[in-house]
Amino acid sequence: MNKRTFIKTAGAATALAFVNPLRALTFEAPKENGKQVLILGGRGFIGPTIVNAFLASGYQVTLLNRGKTNTHLFKNLDVIICDREKENKQGLKAIEKKYKHMYWDIVVDTWQKSPKAVSDFLDEFKGRFGHYHYISTISVYDKWDKKFIEETEPLNPLPKFPETISEDYRYAIRKTLSEEAIRERISNYTIYRSHGMKDYRVTRPGDPNAEPFWPVRFYRGGEILLPDVPHHHIQITDVKSMTDFIVHCSKTKTFGSFNVAHHPMPFKDYISGLIHATQMPKKLHWVDGNFLIENGLLPYSIVPLWRTKPAGSYCFNVQKAVNAGLINRPVVEMVTDQINGYLKRNPKDDVRFGEIVNGEQMKYYSVGKEKEVIQKWLSKSS
Numbered sequence: 001m002n003k004r005t006f007i008k009t010a011g012a013a014t015a016l017a018f019v020n021p022l023r024a025l026t027f028e029a030p031k032e033n034g035k036q037v038l039i040l041g042g043r044g045f046i047g048p049t050i051v052n053a054f055l056a057s058g059y060q061v062t063l064l065n066r067g068k069t070n071t072h073l074f075k076n077l078d079v080i081i082c083d084r085e086k087e088n089k090q091g092l093k094a095i096e097k098k099y100k101h102m103y104w105d106i107v108v109d110t111w112q113k114s115p116k117a118v119s120d121f122l123d124e125f126k127g128r129f130g131h132y133h134y135i136s137t138i139s140v141y142d143k144w145d146k147k148f149i150e151e152t153e154p155l156n157p158l159p160k161f162p163e164t165i166s167e168d169y170r171y172a173i174r175k176t177l178s179e180e181a182i183r184e185r186i187s188n189y190t191i192y193r194s195h196g197m198k199d200y201r202v203t204r205p206g207d208p209n210a211e212p213f214w215p216v217r218f219y220r221g222g223e224i225l226l227p228d229v230p231h232h233h234i235q236i237t238d239v240k241s242m243t244d245f246i247v248h249c250s251k252t253k254t255f256g257s258f259n260v261a262h263h264p265m266p267f268k269d270y271i272s273g274l275i276h277a278t279q280m281p282k283k284l285h286w287v288d289g290n291f292l293i294e295n296g297l298l299p300y301s302i303v304p305l306w307r308t309k310p311a312g313s314y315c316f317n318v319q320k321a322v323n324a325g326l327i328n329r330p331v332v333e334m335v336t337d338q339i340n341g342y343l344k345r346n347p348k349d350d351v352r353f354g355e356i357v358n359g360e361q362m363k364y365y366s367v368g369k370e371k372e373v374i375q376k377w378l379s380k381s382s
């Protein structure tokens with residue numbers, strides 16, 4: 001069995017271990033529920049997972065985008081061709097006549113660029129949808145200076161709302177302004193504030209720097225260096241769990257704003273998930289965090305999922321979403337998906353983290369650096 005088959009098998013076995021046997025026995029093709037969903041976007045990073053979740057629940061799904069990205073996906077679905085970046089709602093106004101008066105039970109908006117594009121959509125489609133969902137981020141909170149920030153904490157102070165699509169702000173401000181535009185206009189919305197999304201797909205396919213470091217590192221096995229840091233917690237948003245929550249909120253008409261992620265979890269629990277998912281022969285070297293820093297392996301920028309400040313990072317309160325029905329699937333399932341996605345994109349497993357490739361410095365750290373620091377640590381502690 002090669003490594004690749006192994007992962008698939010391991011993943012399937014793991015997934016089976018977590019499947020509710022009653023559900024497995026009664027599985028059948030979803031019945032159409034007669035509800036219409038409009039996904040604004042749908043063919044990028046998280047869009048396809050959202051589309052699949054609604055289809056699996058029997059919804060009729062239509063996409064709205066420019067017809068440029070990943071056009072091989074969802075060929076059997078209707079696509080409304082529209083450029084949301086055109087000023088003065090020109091793109092929205094040019095939508096084909098047959099869609100102009102349709103009513104959408106659900107709209108999901110993955111937009112991350114201009115807040116004006118969000119307000120334009122809401123104004124143009126006023127009264128023509130039942131429930132609007134918006135993918136946001138925990139970057140909308142003003143201060144991350146304490147642990148367990150809840151949805152009621154103050155958001156970023158905002159500049160004047162942009163008058164044009166082209167007016168540009170940094171990411172966190174764009175998201176906060178978009179949220180403001182939603183709250184000002186409607187009450188039938190749900191906002192999902194995510195924290196470090198992980199999925200089978202990556203945000204920039206084709207860019208090796210977008211590949212997930214830890215899942216790939218554990219897939220490769222061998223001698224693995226890990227940061228030994230007191231109270232090391234991490235927090236992640238599993239796109240699939242979030243997407244199931246979006247469908248759940250649609251079914252239950254759950255409105256409001258939610259932090260959506262796993263509860264903060266010990267880094268060691270995340271590592272356990274990786275061990276179970278990969279099962280490659282490996283030896284773990286837990287190396288003191290200060291020693292890593294002294295040797296140039298800095299938190300976050302070089303060693304991912306290790307963040308020392310601000311205090312609130314990786315520690316947002318997600319209880320409101322959990323109470324509303326968010327179910328985070330086991331880490332082992334999530335990382336298995338990530339590894340399978342990585343292998344699909346990189347069948348030769350040839351991403352070289354931390355090396356200089358074609359004159360460009362890759363993110364994270366190299367195999368050589370890892371070996372060097374492990375050796376230094378072992379000599380120091382022997």
Ligand SMILES: NC(=O)c1ccc[n+]([C@@H]2O[C@H](COP(=O)([O-])OP(=O)(O)OC[C@H]3O[C@@H](n4cnc5c(N)ncnc54)[C@H](OP(=O)(O)O)[C@@H]3O)[C@@H](O)[C@H]2O)c1
Pocket residue numbers: 040041042043044045046047048064065066067068069070082083084085110111112135136137138194195196197203237
């Ligand atoms: N918190 C976190 O960790 C985190 C991490 C990553 C992403 N995010 C958020 O998650 C969301 C990710 O969205 P995604 O890219 O994965 O969404 P997506 O819906 O999968 O992909 C983006 C879609 O937008 C369409 N699009 C692009 N430009 C457009 C335009 N001018 N007019 C109409 N449609 C256009 C693209 O299709 P066409 O090109 O064919 O138009 C594509 O289908 C963003 O909101 C981002 O902020 C959060």
